[in-house]
Amino acid sequence: MRLALISFHGCPVARLGEKDTGGMNVYVLNLANELGNLGHQVDVFTRYHDAKDPQIVELGSNVRVIHLSGGPLSETKEDLSLHTSSFAADLHEFISRESINYDLVHSHYWLSGKIASEISRICRIPHVSTFHTLAKTKLRARAGEKETFYRANVETEIMRSANTVLVLTDKEREDIRELYNVPSERITVIPAGVDTGRFNAEDKVTSRKRLHIPDKETILFVGRIEPIKGLDILIDALKTLSNSRDLQLIIVGGNLSGDKELIALRKQAEHLGISEMIDFRGSVEQSELKYYYSAADVFVLPSHYESFGLVALEAMACGTPVVASRVGGIPSFLDDGDTGYLIPWRCPEPFADKIEILLENPDLRAYMGKSAGLKAYQMNWSGIASRMATLYGTVIEEYDLRQAV
Ligand code: UDP
Numbered sequence: 001m002r003l004a005l006i007s008f009h010g011c012p013v014a015r016l017g018e019k020d021t022g023g024m025n026v027y028v029l030n031l032a033n034e035l036g037n038l039g040h041q042v043d044v045f046t047r048y049h050d051a052k053d054p055q056i057v058e059l060g061s062n063v064r065v066i067h068l069s070g071g072p073l074s075e076t077k078e079d080l081s082l083h084t085s086s087f088a089a090d091l092h093e094f095i096s097r098e099s100i101n102y103d104l105v106h107s108h109y110w111l112s113g114k115i116a117s118e119i120s121r122i123c124r125i126p127h128v129s130t131f132h133t134l135a136k137t138k139l140r141a142r143a144g145e146k147e148t149f150y151r152a153n154v155e156t157e158i159m160r161s162a163n164t165v166l167v168l169t170d171k172e173r174e175d176i177r178e179l180y181n182v183p184s185e186r187i188t189v190i191p192a193g194v195d196t197g198r199f200n201a202e203d204k205v206t207s208r209k210r211l212h213i214p215d216k217e218t219i220l221f222v223g224r225i226e227p228i229k230g231l232d233i234l235i236d237a238l239k240t241l242s243n244s245r246d247l248q249l250i251i252v253g254g255n256l257s258g259d260k261e262l263i264a265l266r267k268q269a270e271h272l273g274i275s276e277m278i279d280f281r282g283s284v285e286q287s288e289l290k291y292y293y294s295a296a297d298v299f300v301l302p303s304h305y306e307s308f309g310l311v312a313l314e315a316m317a318c319g320t321p322v323v324a325s326r327v328g329g330i331p332s333f334l335d336d337g338d339t340g341y342l343i344p345w346r347c348p349e350p351f352a353d354k355i356e357i358l359l360e361n362p363d364l365r366a367y368m369g370k371s372a373g374l375k376a377y378q379m380n381w382s383g384i385a386s387r388m389a390t391l392y393g394t395v396i397e398e399y400d401l402r403q404a405v
Pocket of ligand 1: 252
């Protein structure tokens with residue numbers, strides 16, 4: 001198949017872990033690469049993010065990332081929707097110039113869904129739409145999130161026009177059914193995968209040495225530093241734990257110079273008198289992350305909302321048990337009491353409680369770490385990409401049949 005993936009604001013080759021670069025970028029990159037490995041030809045279209053971006057980046061013999069203009073480089077995320085029409089026009093021009101006949105377009109996030117709806121209509125190809133996050137579920141997850149009615153309305157339009165809405169979890173299907181009134185049969189569920197070649201267990205002591213992490217009880221968080229990730233809850237939990245244990249919290253992600261949320265978290269730690277127990281590392285190359293996951297005794301993800309929560313699955317692939325909020329996609333792969341713990345409340349005490357149980361019991365940690373590794377292995381990307389290719393085939397067939405009528 002010849003496939004166009006659109007990821008307007010999430011470039012698959014951007015640096016990860018900073019503002020607005022995270023799970024979706026990883027998802028698109030892994031999906032494109034694995035589809036390429038299966039022999040499909042894949043082009044990923046994204047906006048230029050940096051003046052140094054080359055227009056075309058070849059990721060392998062079958063996979064290209066193609067940058068097109070999508071408004072000024074410094075455009076805020078709030079104003080990106082102003083540039084989707086011109087991006088769609090440039091994309092159409094690129095397709096015509098290169099005389100490419102794509103079989104299907106798969107969009108990622110609502111901004112890309114807007115663009116793909118246009119391309120699907122003009123080029124007469126089916127559209128599979130994945131939202132990754134939705135305005136209405138974010139608004140429901142945490143007071144203080146700001147999402148517009150405009151976004152929610154565009155999401156509704158995309159859901160109506162797309163040939164299939166592809167979601168990563170049953171929970172997302174349920175949210176879309178309930179909040180956007182889309183019948184379940186128009187929604188397909190295929191989970192995200194994890195690259196087990198990249199994420200696998202390394203020796204704990206060696207990993208700590210490599211990363212200059214003191215050899216003592218270690219809790220880890222990895223991800224974008226945003227209020228929705230609930231790091232304030234984890235810092236409060238650390239304060240409780242600090243009364244009885246000598247431990248450290250490593251926080252990976254964010255920009256160490258001037259990140260507003262990071263400054264607020266440092267202040268919170270200072271106020272609680274536990275600054276010296278927390279090591280903010282900033283964002284880290286993904287290839288280094290397995291050493292962090294392996295160095296940790298427990299991985300914690302206290303988010304208010306996660307569409308999937310890839311970092312928890314990556315930690316599991318490295319054999320580290322996870323304590324995470326029971327939100328979004330996390331319960332779809334984290335088995336409570338077997339690969340870690342799911343916390344239904346967004347408050348510090350239950351997190352401190354489960355972290356302590358794991359720190360106190362090396363045998364339980366070893367058992368859960370092993371189960372976590374096995375579970376993650378079943379969610380390897382290559383299997384997921386095959387399921388995706390089968391779905392694309394079905395959608396194309398149904399589309400062609402409808403066109404023929
Ligand atoms: N990540 C990274 N370096 C960092 C922080 C995060 O490479 O410093 C990657 C991480 O490996 C994961 C992704 O960014 O694949 C974050 O995805 P997740 O689904 O956990 O969170 P999202 O960003 O989608 O909220």
